[in-house]
Amino acid sequence: MKAAVISKYGRDQKLSLVDIDVPVCGACDALVEIHAASLNPIDFKIRDGKIRFIRSYSFPWIMGHDLAGVVTAVGSKVTRFKVGDKVFSRPRNGRTGSLAQFIAVNENELALMPKNLSFEEAASIPLVGLTSWQALFDTAHMKSGDHVFIQAGSGGVGSFAVQLAKQFGAYVITTTSSRNVEFVRGLGADEVIDYTSKKFEDVLQNVDIVFDTLGGEALYKSFQVLRPGGWVVSISGDPDQRLAQDMGLNFFKREVLRLVGRKANKLAAKARAHYRFIFMHSSGSQLAQIAQLIEAGKIKPIIDKVFSFEESQLAVEYLEQGRSRGKVVIKIR
Structure with a gap:
């Protein structure tokens, strides 16, 4: 082949x-x-x-x-x-x-x-669907009425996550460039921040869940907009010792990742919030649930x-x- x-x-x-x-x-x-x-x-x-x-x-x-x-x-x-x-x-x-x-x-x-x-x-x-499902439901325990901030709503993961969160009753906020504002509104975003003219940390507060798809400074600033007890779930930011434990890595690698994730975890503690970096895992059963949503016309x-x-x-x-x-x-x- x-x-x-x-x-x-x-x-x-x-x-x-x-x-x-x-x-x-x-x-x-x-x-x-x-x-x-x-x-x-x-x-x-x-x-x-x-x-x-x-x-x-x-x-x-x-x-x-x-x-x-x-x-x-x-x-x-x-x-x-x-x-x-x-x-x-x-x-x-x-x-x-x-x-x-x-x-x-x-x-x-x-x-x-x-x-x-x-x-x-x-x-x-599959990858964007499972990543979004596991970030929002399995990790952050999203429920109807939650204010969910999804970074980069026009990207591969973001465009799926916006639709998924909206279908389950969340108030969805996202960032995108000016050319994609109407596009992400069409996906179900309730509030769109044009990152070319506004900083999300200047306009948001008391968010329940931040789904970070960018990492770097966007991750660190996400803790400024959370309510106490809220969640930042990242797929592009700082892995930490909990990820190392989940993956069964050795003691040396766990310690290295503890240091890598120290800044994000300190910011989470200061905000009295939760932080997790995740790698998605394969799941045919979750894909089957996603397929049902697609067949029902709720996600495209x-x-x-x-x-x-x-x-x-x-x-x-x-x-x-x-x-x-x-x-x-x-x-x-």
Whole structure:
């Protein structure tokens, strides 16, 4: 099969289409013929070696974490899927690699595609959907009526999170550039802050939940707008010792991440609030719930641009510009 790979860490590494073996389908796996995949910032962060302190990768490494396709074979213990099913997934870490013609995925990490989506649309959903679900519900325990501030509402994660929070009764606030103000309002944002003319820390207060997708100073300033007891959940900020414990990292790495996360945790303590950095985890059951929302017309996929398989490197470069509205998708077949 064909796969898009890099041969080592480095920002200068370019994707190459190479021939490799079709993956082996284990007893609990489904072999999926991939029709579409999507890219996320985690892809080029891995390429650049920015997370190898936490998680290492072997090379050649197949890029891509999201996929939609058709089941072509199932293992002997698979009970929930059959050959011919249209599915989508964000496979577990260590088994990703969706810029390829086939992938083997544990059945617990698969869900049936929403019936009203194309393969390209379905491939745009898994990582951003699971990340938003786990940040807002599993971590911050969002409930109806909460004031939820979602950074960068026009981005891949932000555009999904805005819709999800609104559907569950939150008052949704987000930031975006002036060209995207009406776009994020159309997604359900109740209050939009144009970051080119206003600073969110100057206009917000008593927010229940901040979903930080930017990190850096945007993360640190988020604690200024929280109510006591509120939550900042970050996917781009400072990992800390709790993440290290969740991942089972050794004592040395736990101590290093304790120091890395010290500033954010001190700001949380000062604000009498909670802080968590999260990595999403694979979940077919949560994807199935998300699929129900999509089939009911309550959430829609947001795609900025679709590239061909042969244009995978161009797609990475486009995403790295940081100006996409929604997801960047690659059509595999």
